[in-house]
Amino acid sequence: MQQETVIVLDFGGQYNQLIARRVRECNVYCEIYSYRTDLAKIKAKNPKGIIFTGGPNSAYLPDSPTIDPEIYNWGVPILGICYGSQLMMHMLGGKVCKAPEREYGKTLVDLNTDSPLFDTLPAQNVCWMSHNDYIEQAAPGFEIVAHTPNCPVAAAQDKARGLYAVQFHPEVLHTENGTKILRNFVYNVCRCAGDWKMDSFVENSVKALREKIGDGKVLCALSGGVDSSVCAAMLAKAIGKQLTCVFVDHGLLRKNEREQVCEVFGEGGQFDINFVCVDARDRFYKKLAGQDAPERKRKIIGEEFIRVFEDEAKKIGAVDFLAQGTIYPDVVESGLGGESATIKSHHNVGGLPDYVDFKEIVEPLRDLFKDEVRQAGRELGLPEYLVARQPFPGPGLAIRIIGDVTPEKVAIVQDADAIWREEIDKLPMAQRPSQYFAALTNMRSVGVMGDERTYDYAIALRAVTTTDFMTAEVTILPTETITTAANRIVNEVKNINRVMFDYTTKPPATIEFE
Numbered sequence: 001m002q003q004e005t006v007i008v009l010d011f012g013g014q015y016n017q018l019i020a021r022r023v024r025e026c027n028v029y030c031e032i033y034s035y036r037t038d039l040a041k042i043k044a045k046n047p048k049g050i051i052f053t054g055g056p057n058s059a060y061l062p063d064s065p066t067i068d069p070e071i072y073n074w075g076v077p078i079l080g081i082c083y084g085s086q087l088m089m090h091m092l093g094g095k096v097c098k099a100p101e102r103e104y105g106k107t108l109v110d111l112n113t114d115s116p117l118f119d120t121l122p123a124q125n126v127c128w129m130s131h132n133d134y135i136e137q138a139a140p141g142f143e144i145v146a147h148t149p150n151c152p153v154a155a156a157q158d159k160a161r162g163l164y165a166v167q168f169h170p171e172v173l174h175t176e177n178g179t180k181i182l183r184n185f186v187y188n189v190c191r192c193a194g195d196w197k198m199d200s201f202v203e204n205s206v207k208a209l210r211e212k213i214g215d216g217k218v219l220c221a222l223s224g225g226v227d228s229s230v231c232a233a234m235l236a237k238a239i240g241k242q243l244t245c246v247f248v249d250h251g252l253l254r255k256n257e258r259e260q261v262c263e264v265f266g267e268g269g270q271f272d273i274n275f276v277c278v279d280a281r282d283r284f285y286k287k288l289a290g291q292d293a294p295e296r297k298r299k300i301i302g303e304e305f306i307r308v309f310e311d312e313a314k315k316i317g318a319v320d321f322l323a324q325g326t327i328y329p330d331v332v333e334s335g336l337g338g339e340s341a342t343i344k345s346h347h348n349v350g351g352l353p354d355y356v357d358f359k360e361i362v363e364p365l366r367d368l369f370k371d372e373v374r375q376a377g378r379e380l381g382l383p384e385y386l387v388a389r390q391p392f393p394g395p396g397l398a399i400r401i402i403g404d405v406t407p408e409k410v411a412i413v414q415d416a417d418a419i420w421r422e423e424i425d426k427l428p429m430a431q432r433p434s435q436y437f438a439a440l441t442n443m444r445s446v447g448v449m450g451d452e453r454t455y456d457y458a459i460a461l462r463a464v465t466t467t468d469f470m471t472a473e474v475t476i477l478p479t480e481t482i483t484t485a486a487n488r489i490v491n492e493v494k495n496i497n498r499v500m501f502d503y504t505t506k507p508p509a510t511i512e513f514e
């Protein structure tokens with residue numbers, strides 16, 4: 001049976017992943033494609049609906065992103081958001097131009113609640129606006145169903161053709177009832193039934209893995225993190241002992257992490273699996289020596305991971321598949337989905353070398369968002385401490401050390417990080433950040449210790465709150481947590497004489513510190 005699908009066509013908006021996430025929260029499967037994708041390819045996906053995202057361009061300018069106009073005659077419902085709404089109006093004969101007043105931020109919008117989009121919403125709703133252009137005049141055949149004092153067409157619809165346009169961003173949490181608007185679109189307009197559920201995803205994936213792998217052998221790259229643990233559990237369920245899990249100590253792990261992972265997954269641990277722990281510290285340190293560019297470091301690590309897996313595969317003999325816990329944001333951020341720029345090469349996607357000595361790479365979680373992965377893990381019966389843990393990036397501490405990586409620097413950041421996590425873990429669960437760690441800046445400065453001058457490194461502490469890891473707020477922590485940690489770090493960790501707290505949100509910073 002084919003899964004109901006809604007397709008997001010990406011025009012370069014900042015929130016494209018959020019749109020897909022929200023649609024999936026409504027139990028409808030959703031994928032992102034670039035607006036450049038051939039219409040025939042999109043049609044072949046047989047989607048129930050299409051959503052055009054926002055974007056930085058102006059629809060009325062000649063070189064702006066556009067789309068095959070045939071899409072409007074195809075009969076599949078379309079929802080245009082912001083740039084997407086302006087593009088739809090512009091292409092269908094409405095008037096789009098620079099707005100006399102730009103709107104930015106939370107804005108009270110008057111809605112016509114007879115519209116299927118605004119069903120069960122209040123007549124006035126706070127919506128998130130972010131635009132310089134506006135729709136001065138809706139296209140012929142469209143009825144205006146929302147406005148604000150500065151925006152005559154905040155939403156319009158052509159019910160007969162199934163075309164809908166909203167100037168605001170329903171996908172952003174600042175829009176009250178935003179998810180309800182998207183839900184209304186996928187249920188009331190696209191007539192989806194809502195067949196995207198984690199229990200059926202797990203069941204179908206296990207079945208598909210079994211068919212694909214047959215009696216072949218699989219090497220699963222297991223980090224002990226959420227994604228690869230769920231991936232391994234799924235494979236174990238599908239193919240049992242045909243699976244070998246390989247955990248690599250690349251010398252960039254957190255303090256005591258190797259021991260912890262081996263305890264959980266190794267012999268006498270909680271799982272009955274073939275588990276191998278590889279000490280590859282020297283290999284990685286050698287390759288990383290003298291390298292200080294963040295992207296270069298990522299590429300080196302990505303390649304070396306694969307080489308280690310290839311070597312391990314030779315020892316097992318005739319391994320057909322390499323399995324990785326790649327998830328959807330890894331793919332999109334590496335510049336492979338939609339229109340988003342390459343922000344960073346995730347070592348397991350954009351950082352992969354061109355030649356890989358496996359028949360095929362298997363990534364059963366490639367289409368899932370993080371919270372969906374956690375849910376799948378629960379379906380598979382993984383313990384909560386495994387599925388709920390904070391993410392730890394594959395390139396490890398290499399991307400929490402500014403500049404070149406040495407074993408000495410790794411030891412410094414490991415010790416500082418362990419103290420920071422220990423102090424935060426004293427807080428009640430509800431007060432803990434979504435992700436928190438220490439990073440080693442490349443800055444050295446003068447200090448005084450025991451009446452002696454020091455010239456040592458500064459540690460940066462990071463703590464952020466986020467649900468989707470696409471945007472993040474700085475977590476406001478009790479002062480005592482920060483000062484205690486800072487004190488302990490300068491006292492207990494050698495070569496550190498200064499501790500700083502990073503107060504930057506994402507954007508403009510990223511969560512990691514590289």
Ligand SMILES: Nc1ncnc2c1ncn2[C@@H]1O[C@H](COP(=O)(O)OP(=O)(O)OP(=O)(O)O)[C@@H](O)[C@H]1O
Nearest residue numbers: 221222223225226227228248324325391392393394
């Ligand atoms: N130390 C490691 N040993 C073996 N495989 C690894 C290691 N680190 C990362 N990987 C592989 O790279 C993939 C991507 O790493 P990533 O950190 O995104 O996922 P994760 O560690 O499984 O989950 P989490 O996001 O919770 O840390 C992992 O799913 C795993 O397959």
Ligand SMILES: O=c1[nH]c(=O)c2[nH+]cn([C@@H]3O[C@H](COP(=O)(O)O)[C@@H](O)[C@H]3O)c2[nH]1
Nearest residue numbers: 345346347391393394395469506510511512
């Ligand atoms: O598996 C990973 N491989 C990577 O290469 C990688 N880079 C960043 N991250 C994690 O992604 C989230 C967002 O991070 P940034 O704000 O730094 O982009 C944060 O949770 C980061 O820890 C990675 N995870």
Ligand SMILES: NC(=O)CC[C@H](N)C(=O)O
Nearest residue numbers: 054055082083131132133
């Ligand atoms: N957020 C958007 O999609 C903006 C659309 C368009 N660039 C504008 O300024 O109005």
Ligand SMILES: [Mg+2]
Nearest residue numbers: 225392393394
């Ligand atoms: Mg990880």
